[in-house]
Amino acid sequence: MVPVGIQTAGIGGLGFQEIAIIAILGVLLFGGKKIGDLGKGLGEGIRNFKSALKGDEPPVEVKKEEVEAKR
Numbered sequence: 626m627v628p629v630g631i632q633t634a635g636i637g638g639l640g641f642q643e644i645a646i647i648a649i650l651g652v653l654l655f656g657g658k659k660i661g662d663l664g665k666g667l668g669e670g671i672r673n674f675k676s677a678l679k680g681d682e683p684p685v686e687v688k689k690e691e692v693e694a695k696r
Contacts, residue, residue, distance in 0.1 A: 639647075651660060 655663075
């Protein structure tokens with residue numbers, strides 16, 4: 626029986642130590658830069674999905690090279 630006031634389960638039944646080990650393994654396997662790029666891509670995807678649900682027009686992204694090429 627677990628004493629009152631002590632929580633043993635974290636995300637999906639995983640404790641802090643398990644989550645920390647998984648995070649360390651992820652950094653070792655993929656590297657810090659790649660994980661940052663994955664997070665950035667995931668954030669952009671979620672943002673685009675939410676704006677599509679709202680029916681907003683996505684902002685037009687014009688690259689600097691395209692603007693200079695048209696001059």
